[in-house]
Amino acid sequence: MKTTIGVGLIGTGYMGKCHALAWNGVKAVFGDGPRPVLVHLAEVNAALAREKADEFGFERSTGDWRALVADPDVEVVSVTTPNAFHAEMAVAALEAGKHVWCEKPMAVALSDAERMAAAARASGRVAVLGYNYIQNPLVRQIGAILADGTIGAVNHVRLEMDEDFMADPDALFYWKSEASSGYGALDDFGVHPLSLLHVLFGGVTKVFAHLSKPYADRPTRDGARRAVETFDIASVLFEMAGGISGMMALDRSAWGRKGRIALQIFGSKGSIVFDQERFNELQLYVTSDRPTEQGFRTILAAPQHAPYDRFIPAPGHGLGFNDLKIIECHELLRAIAGAPARVIDFDAGLRIERTVHAMAQSHREQRWVDVAHA
Amino acid sequence: MKTTIGVGLIGTGYMGKCHALAWNGVKAVFGDGPRPVLVHLAEVNAALAREKADEFGFERSTGDWRALVADPDVEVVSVTTPNAFHAEMAVAALEAGKHVWCEKPMAVALSDAERMAAAARASGRVAVLGYNYIQNPLVRQIGAILADGTIGAVNHVRLEMDEDFMADPDALFYWKSEASSGYGALDDFGVHPLSLLHVLFGGVTKVFAHLSKPYADRPTRDGARRAVETFDIASVLFEMAGGISGMMALDRSAWGRKGRIALQIFGSKGSIVFDQERFNELQLYVTSDRPTEQGFRTILAAPQHAPYDRFIPAPGHGLGFNDLKIIECHELLRAIAGAPARVIDFDAGLRIERTVHAMAQSHREQRWVDVAHA
Amino acid sequence: MKTTIGVGLIGTGYMGKCHALAWNGVKAVFGDGPRPVLVHLAEVNAALAREKADEFGFERSTGDWRALVADPDVEVVSVTTPNAFHAEMAVAALEAGKHVWCEKPMAVALSDAERMAAAARASGRVAVLGYNYIQNPLVRQIGAILADGTIGAVNHVRLEMDEDFMADPDALFYWKSEASSGYGALDDFGVHPLSLLHVLFGGVTKVFAHLSKPYADRPTRDGARRAVETFDIASVLFEMAGGISGMMALDRSAWGRKGRIALQIFGSKGSIVFDQERFNELQLYVTSDRPTEQGFRTILAAPQHAPYDRFIPAPGHGLGFNDLKIIECHELLRAIAGAPARVIDFDAGLRIERTVHAMAQSHREQRWVDVAHA
Amino acid sequence: MKTTIGVGLIGTGYMGKCHALAWNGVKAVFGDGPRPVLVHLAEVNAALAREKADEFGFERSTGDWRALVADPDVEVVSVTTPNAFHAEMAVAALEAGKHVWCEKPMAVALSDAERMAAAARASGRVAVLGYNYIQNPLVRQIGAILADGTIGAVNHVRLEMDEDFMADPDALFYWKSEASSGYGALDDFGVHPLSLLHVLFGGVTKVFAHLSKPYADRPTRDGARRAVETFDIASVLFEMAGGISGMMALDRSAWGRKGRIALQIFGSKGSIVFDQERFNELQLYVTSDRPTEQGFRTILAAPQHAPYDRFIPAPGHGLGFNDLKIIECHELLRAIAGAPARVIDFDAGLRIERTVHAMAQSHREQRWVDVAHA
Incomplete structure (x- = not known):
């Protein structure tokens, strides 16, 4: 079994922080599974991205989320940006062969949600939504x-x-x-x-x-x-x-x-x-x-x-x-x-x-x- | 001000008992108003009527509710029978010049409820429903x-x-x-x-x-x-x-x-x-x-x-x-x-x-x- | 079985009212036992006694509680006066052959409580305290x-x-x-x-x-x-x-x-x-x-x-x-x-x-x- | 300001895990302060120590807690062993110039607690107890x-x-x-x-x-x-x-x-x-x-x-x-x-x-x- 998994995170608002906390804690809590390696953090403001990468424990940061999606060390992408961006990012990540963990709701427009579901089906990757309750x-x-x-x-x-x-x-x-x-x-x-x-x-x-x-x-x-x-x-x-x-x-x-x-x-x-x-x-x-x-x-x-x-x-x-x-x-x-x-x-x-x-x-x-x- | 008021009660089920308790207690609780005199109790079963009159403190009892409605000592009538009987009894009591205290709901059929409201308006008497909540x-x-x-x-x-x-x-x-x-x-x-x-x-x-x-x-x-x-x-x-x-x-x-x-x-x-x-x-x-x-x-x-x-x-x-x-x-x-x-x-x-x-x-x-x- | 019981009440404060409500309601609630007849009410202020007798439904009233205790129609005495008076009244009522229903606590001094208990034992009457909880x-x-x-x-x-x-x-x-x-x-x-x-x-x-x-x-x-x-x-x-x-x-x-x-x-x-x-x-x-x-x-x-x-x-x-x-x-x-x-x-x-x-x-x-x- | 702090943890029971979770999450939650570096984990069973170091994210592990205390990269020591061991470990860590975070209670014997307090005072280091409520x-x-x-x-x-x-x-x-x-x-x-x-x-x-x-x-x-x-x-x-x-x-x-x-x-x-x-x-x-x-x-x-x-x-x-x-x-x-x-x-x-x-x-x-x- 793989012992690590490379993580990318897009977004550093509350849900971004919440994902970061989960990635930091999951191995210590559960003991099993791969150890998440916090590889890459993206945030439109590059300076903020750097600051948050330090806080959240990510190795590198970027102001361009597409760079994160292209990062070969990233295996799974947390999408925690405003709803309007979910479709574009999730689809891109899936198309790049990444697993996706996207915050809910999927998208404002139903057509975007349908596009996301189609991309997930086509990708063969795991694509799940952040329904924590x-x-x-x-x-x-x-x-x-x-x-x-x-x-x-x-x-x-x-x-x-x-x-x-x-x-x-x-x-x-x-x-x-x-x-x-x-x-x-x-x-x-x-x-x-x-x-x-x-x-x-x-x-x-x-x-x-x-x-x-x-x-x-x-x-x-x-x-x-x-x-x-x-x-x-x-x-x-x-x-x-x-x-x-x-x-x-x-x-x-x-x-x-x-x-x-x-x-x-x-x-x-x-x-x-x-x-x-x-x-x-x-x-x-x-x-x-x-x-x-x-x-x-x-x-x-x-x-x-x-x-x-x-x-x-x-x-x-x-x-x-x-x-x-x-x-x-x-x-x-x-x-x-x-x-x-x-x-x-x-x-x-x-x-x-x-x-x-x-x-x-x-x-x-x-x-x-x-x-x-x- | 009148110092007493003559009370008739039709029905001896739970709501009948509840009315009886109220008539027995209201003067001691509030101190003001007339003292209720429990005059007449009607219940289709005359023996039960007699027994309940003793329990509830009514002076006399009857198996015929129309006798109660006709009783000149009765000034207000509690109607606590099944809903199907409300209209007939309440209307009769109002027409006999009694005030009426009728359990809810008024009646199964809307037309009966309309008849009751019309009778109340025509009577000039007080006609209220038992909405205790x-x-x-x-x-x-x-x-x-x-x-x-x-x-x-x-x-x-x-x-x-x-x-x-x-x-x-x-x-x-x-x-x-x-x-x-x-x-x-x-x-x-x-x-x-x-x-x-x-x-x-x-x-x-x-x-x-x-x-x-x-x-x-x-x-x-x-x-x-x-x-x-x-x-x-x-x-x-x-x-x-x-x-x-x-x-x-x-x-x-x-x-x-x-x-x-x-x-x-x-x-x-x-x-x-x-x-x-x-x-x-x-x-x-x-x-x-x-x-x-x-x-x-x-x-x-x-x-x-x-x-x-x-x-x-x-x-x-x-x-x-x-x-x-x-x-x-x-x-x-x-x-x-x-x-x-x-x-x-x-x-x-x-x-x-x-x-x-x-x-x-x-x-x-x-x-x-x-x-x-x- | 006796069908009625004669009741005397000493005191018209809240507990007096509470006893009065109980005496008025007990027969209607339970259906069994004798019907309480509210005979005599005592209160140091005779005018207040009269007023409360009317409210509570007592037949007669007095400003002298000893008259109530002496009343042959009274079979049970509710004592609801301030604690300092319990002993004297309860003992007198017991000695007059009445049953006693006395509010708690018994008395301020332990010696008074002992005197009450001794009187109860000697009387052969029922003497209970108002521990309602x-x-x-x-x-x-x-x-x-x-x-x-x-x-x-x-x-x-x-x-x-x-x-x-x-x-x-x-x-x-x-x-x-x-x-x-x-x-x-x-x-x-x-x-x-x-x-x-x-x-x-x-x-x-x-x-x-x-x-x-x-x-x-x-x-x-x-x-x-x-x-x-x-x-x-x-x-x-x-x-x-x-x-x-x-x-x-x-x-x-x-x-x-x-x-x-x-x-x-x-x-x-x-x-x-x-x-x-x-x-x-x-x-x-x-x-x-x-x-x-x-x-x-x-x-x-x-x-x-x-x-x-x-x-x-x-x-x-x-x-x-x-x-x-x-x-x-x-x-x-x-x-x-x-x-x-x-x-x-x-x-x-x-x-x-x-x-x-x-x-x-x-x-x-x-x-x-x-x-x-x- | 120092940007990191080296952490040692002794004990891998529930409280050890709880400390590990805290060390893993504190920087992401609060954003400020040094980033904890999870350096060394000690547990009497060396194999278990290794396993837990992997789960909790520690760099190295040992079966000998004294090795951890001697580790120059460790600046603060979490003591989460049974109460009977607190005094010895906390005092040793303080004497080695480490800050100490020790679970409560301090010790079974009052004399041990006194010894710990004296060692803390003498050390000039921070020594606190795990009173989380x-x-x-x-x-x-x-x-x-x-x-x-x-x-x-x-x-x-x-x-x-x-x-x-x-x-x-x-x-x-x-x-x-x-x-x-x-x-x-x-x-x-x-x-x-x-x-x-x-x-x-x-x-x-x-x-x-x-x-x-x-x-x-x-x-x-x-x-x-x-x-x-x-x-x-x-x-x-x-x-x-x-x-x-x-x-x-x-x-x-x-x-x-x-x-x-x-x-x-x-x-x-x-x-x-x-x-x-x-x-x-x-x-x-x-x-x-x-x-x-x-x-x-x-x-x-x-x-x-x-x-x-x-x-x-x-x-x-x-x-x-x-x-x-x-x-x-x-x-x-x-x-x-x-x-x-x-x-x-x-x-x-x-x-x-x-x-x-x-x-x-x-x-x-x-x-x-x-x-x-x-």
């Missing part, structure tokens, strides 16, 4: 509970994703309120809960969506007001295979919510409740408990919930958000090694993107829309 | 918070009402699964969250609903299976005046939920979260708190939240579900005395019923339906 | 869980009772800070957790206590400051039979705590956690759950937890604080009828008082003190 | 809240540290039950809450302790039973400067508790509540909120709580347990650079150890013991 050991545990029938047949699912970074009506208009950035909460947020539905249920089949704007306009720097073009709130009804009904709320102007992705799953023998704001906890209700003592259990993440054990040997001590990225990195390495891996590859990612666009269509046409699966 | 002192506090602008302009509301009494797929088919009982969760549950929206926001203007069945059929006593005709789950999108968007989930087969009515209200300066399962608590987030110390406050019901103080002088000791009925009874007495009162009268109740039927229509026609307001 | 259906459920071995052998118990009515350092000096009122939190609060330990474990055997004053002095009405003589905080270590170790914290100046009585019970096979501020919930952890799914269950009070079912037929709807008094009243009536009853009689109450005084002695002498059991 | 940004925030008077003058503090790794009575006897390992929960756990009291209040002045054994004996591998020599439960009363009273519970056999370090701080104007099991949350109650809306706020860790912002730019996303070690590593580097740093050095650590031994003495002598401060 699915890597939570307790989300895996939810999957295990569903699979072994503990809560019976699922009949209803609810999802809420709420944050408050667009909640202040006095905050200045910026690009997230421009139509060119997308639909709003729908694509900005929707892909996350959809990634959970993908790994837990195989995705949705039918959607009905309603988009709304909490604030019609926002102040601009010059003291005027500009009309908001995106929808900070999306309310969605959906159906999944087997007639499971569902609801999804997406709101990026929900004061007090900071990283809420609340999931409720109701089955014929029990229920599961989860909230990302307390992502080291899982709530489970089962009807097999004695009637006088039935209640939602608060299960704390523990070594029994692999791969929590690779981080901490004691239960209830808590993983962090960045740890999920280390798990994701490890799954990517497993995929590259040809082992079974829990990843959302470009094909699965494309299905998620199509679902988002189906929701937008539903809102425009005010009707239920079937989600076409590739 | 609105009487919670903390629901009043939510109203006060909304009114004084603490959370700014509301832009999004979510409601969930979940219980699990229909969650067991092996439970025998009974009348709640028959179409004759109504739509299912929609009317069985929907009126409760709608009563909250009525007092807090004036009700909804537009609805889109989707109904679903967790279980296609159920076992019957004779070992066969019978198709379920009602929908135990309803998923609803709605809009309210001022463009407030909303979502409502209704599920009577949600394992582990026992009396959940979860409310989330998002405004431009803060948020409110409430759950009936912990109805002595209220969560409030406001942006006026210092940034490093902002968070949802858990506010415990306290004497400052009138009329909690009439029950307990110390904060955080907790009202019970039946106490809400005592408050409702007191509001009814206030209405009868011509004082301002927090009640849902038959006209308001009719608007709630119309909203439920608009939801059912939306489901049938798969489109947004405007709610006609009387 | 033990009547919570979920506290009974805790007892059932302990009894059936679900959490194995208990080895450690923690109790905290916290409120904040003495927390404001700027509040005026009043009688609760005078030494004549007792020790402070120790007797004001300590009896409540001790009542729980009594019904669950049979009480404590050994105590070590430390008392402290959050505020050395307080402002007086005339602008001066007066030294605080009582201890608003008590910190106690204790032991129970079988070598169970325990800790008890009592604090009546704990900002934000409103009615907290937090209980943690640790056994060889599980744990129980309870907080009176959410007294319709119980937390249970058992090691028999599957390892990946072990966690504290939040059990909501339900009809399975008798006598919750007498109040509400649906689970999770919530009893109120005053409902606990109705249960207590029913247990008193059972005791009077000679049936097994869950009450703390004057003998058990005396043991609780002795425990409190042993704690005070421990603080004075800075050593462990054995609690002498009568 | 104090590095939580929200614990820093608690300190800030205390410092700015938000909750007024503190009068009472409670601490509980509970886990359940010794809770199973059927688990085999192992070294943690031998007297040679220490007192039990007192030293195994006590140092953690004491580290919090040290940074928040400057430590305790007076203690009264009671130790107890949940299980008198345990099974051995050969089917016999062996008496337990250590105390899995400790119950402690304490006082701090300014007459603050306190209670501390330590229990390593508390079923269901996994990493609980619960802290309650009561002041004259508010209260703070914290639990390590949800260490990304902080509860704050302040009396300055409007009376109808006072309640404990649940504050989620956010970028405003430095150095959370160095890990994640969005609030409420959650740090992990291992992240606290990265912060600790950064503080160590600051101390080495001569900058103000939040660390518990060997002198402060010695005071914590003395407090633990004072507690043990109190238990033996059943009296309050003053804690001598160096």
